[in-house]
Amino acid sequence: MTLHTLPDAAPATIAAPESNTLNAQEMDQSERAVAKAFRRILPFIFICYVISYLDRTNVSFAALGMNADLGITAEQFGFGAGMFFIGYFLFEIPSNLIMQKTGARIWIARIMISWGVISMATAFVTGPMSFAVARFCLGMAEAGFTPGIYLFFTYWFPGTWRAKITAAFLVGIPVANIIGAPISGALMQLTGHEHIRNWQWLLLIEGVPAVILGIVCLFFLDDKPAKAKWLTAEEKSVLQRRLDDEQQRIAAKHGASMQHAMRNPLLWLLAMINFCGIVGSIGVGLWMPQIIKQMGVSHTATGFLTALPYICGALSMLLWAKRANQSPHRIRWISGALIIAACALSVSAVVTEPVLKMLALCFTVSGILAFQASFWALPSGFLTGNAAAAGLAVIVSVGNLGGFFGPSLIGYIKQMSGGFMWALLAVSAVLLIGALAVSQVKDPYKTE
Template identity: 45%
Template sequence: MEMTEINQGATIKKVFIRLMPVLFISYILAYIDRINIGFAALKMNPDLGISSYIYGFGADVFFFGYFIFEIPSNLMLEKVGARRWIARIMISWGVLSAGMAFVQDPTSFIVARFFLGVAEAGFFPGVILYLTYWFPQQYRARIIAAFMVAIPVSLALGAPLSTAVLQMDGIAGLKGWQWLFIIEGVPAILFGLVFLAVMPDRPRDAKWLGTEERAWLQETIEREHKAVAAVHGTKALQAFADPRLLALAFIYFANTTANLGLAFFLPQILKKLGLSDMQTGLLTAIPYIFGTVGIIIFGYVSDKYKERRYTLFAALALTGFGLVGSGLLTGSFLAVAVMALAAIGIYGTKAPFWPLPSMFLTGSAAAGGIALINSIGNLGGFVGPYMVGWIRETTHSYQSGLYFLGLLALIAAALTLLVVNARFTQARRTAPGASPAGIRGAYHTYVEIYHGQNKRRAGVPCPTSHSGGEDHMTIRHIAFIGLGDMGHWMALHLANKRASDAENIVAFDIDPERVKGLVAPGLVATTDPKKMAGAEVLFLCLPDGDVVENALFGANNVAATLADGAVVVDLSTIAHVKALEQQHLVDASR
């Protein structure tokens, strides 16, 4: 179903207004419950005899429980629906978070933290997956940025709130840190019930959308998911072996290590400056206020310029250099200013990062893959605080710990440039080391596809014949002219199936309506013939008629834009191919 851009924007805005407040508040509650341990430790550690080492381990064991149950939780969400499953997660973690008030010693502290991680497992990747059910790819960096603002906001609000609650020491016979866990845990239970009551699973379930809006949004999301599925499949186990997924998991691991390594110890680092508990809480909020600005800016820039690679790199580099600078300035108030820069990078990373998995994952692969990224990434929530705590015990300073966090972020920045490149959305090869055969491969591939086209019309998947081997293409710049059923299907097939190593695939037609309907990862659909400049192979997909006239018309109209030695292959009909061979425009023997 087609809608004007104005109506599309209005629909997305309506969805945003209805869903985001609930998701935003839910994540604030989740993050406050996660990091309140850093403030509770100011009083709880001496009360229970917990050392820095035990505190770091106990705080971090949360992430082991999270890691173990993350993937099963997200796969279950896909089966039973986001509304019920996310509500279940919130209620169970709220109960266990409030239960932290009753730990008695280091052992019960460690056990409670582990089961809190089990309860919360799947919440964040579940929400990321949920957002892919509602927002098309072109909006996701901004939408994820809006959702992620909850992290620095929760830290900015949580810091003064937590330190204020600590002052309730002695009320009803409870310590201040016990009240902290209770007051910040109960709202998660209540809001889990709200989530269950008001959040629909998919656009088709949204009664507050108009019929046309609902149909357009559901069809758009399904079309995007099918385009990704055509390239990469939907099997979770297949996704787990994808090197891109593992690289993204490491990048997120580095980001989370830096994030929580700093978050858990920031109050204690600032306390060393001689501040009171309240002053510590207020000063702790400063970096996170800057982090809020960072995530909004990076999300806006990433979507506006449709660019993920360099925005992600810039955010990670800023994180790394900011943390190293904080280490150099440890012991002075200037360190807070540099930590604010690091926070811009830490939270700015999330906006360009999280749209990346859905560029090559969908279905069960997306549910499992996003969960795998988050579960491995969240091990950084163990490594960061544990390493900073261990380094602090060993060196009696936080300086080297900040250097460690900064170096890890810089390694992730370098990995981003290597992995998120022009081939990022291509299907993985199943036959490494293949020996391509250039134009001959292109010719035979598309003659074979033509025969399949007679049986499988536009938009219906066709089996992939060439994932490598003799007929695998090595052409870097490919152009199509004419987007009837045949050309439309072939352009999508080449972009989706990636039966080539092409870095540029351009589909040209004079009819803007045909161009508008052509959407696939890595495909440029245009009415501007200049976009075909430098093409090495031109596939003509013109309407039937005078085959020679049509073929020569297409070739002559773009001949000036083609690369030297380019070959024109007409695949509108087999007769066109023969006509071109007779005119010496195609050498089928190459």
């Protein structure tokens, strides 16, 4: 059985012709406008996402010193780190709906400035309770950023471009770790100050870029093509007409209201699949420095070794997303990525030889990132208007509960069992459940 969006005919093969009102010359002109937007918007949004992901995961390195200094147990760290995603979950939908009213420029700037300040404030927690509260507040501040970016993409990029820009955007996950892990490891080597420990320096220094980028956002981003001074009048017109045509067709088929989105079973299935993926992504990501540290290496070496799986993941996610988007069997590619991640994580749980464990972790991260890069092309195939604002927020926010469940599950099982083996096997089981759920999805871009 596959879960359908609605029984009506879907766009042809991978994506339908996107406009019934633009002639060939106007389509060519709109393509040039989209390419120009891609070159201008993506680099800035990409940098913002790198900083976003760095600020939500740098606590995994801070824990190497913070846990001992503050007496935080493995279970307390897993719970506290995961509280970020509870705050994110509770405020994600309201944040996305507010952004639709205020515009992306103002709201994304607000999100970035507030999360940068709170990330720096986390340096001054004094125990497990204040740590959990700080993480909750960070999640509350950052809520709406990721689904807000996905919504922002629908204002600028037609369907044939969306898989490409989404995959390029999500490369920020491995890049954040490739760049951030060595930096975080090096900062943890600081001998400290009389009153400021090395993990506090890490949190203070890595929170500053978000505040700076938030201010830059106010002057750099444009809410939609009509407001972009760097597009010609003709480019603004044809691109906006193309986007309007696409959104009207999606609205006619699937509905454009929040109520339509909430009644669509595909929305909730995708949210559940995203939950399973994030259990693996955040669960493994937050604990990886501690898993690697058990190999007996220094903080600096831990940083470089933590970056290695994400280097592999950066390459795999782009190649995998491209093949998935070109294939008439996109769903098999998405499911297959989770199966690879689950199997590799199981291997990493049972082997003890460091080289084999690192190799297994590389395949784990590569599979998870390949899943994320190909999965996020699906929602924009049936969501538009208010349905997109609410629906994307639901998928991300429900999925982000996995960011609480994954670290908490690993921390609890590790504390009970005394090691990571059973904890990682449990996470691999969740990834397999996600792969099975993916197989029940009907590609919204594909015809019967």
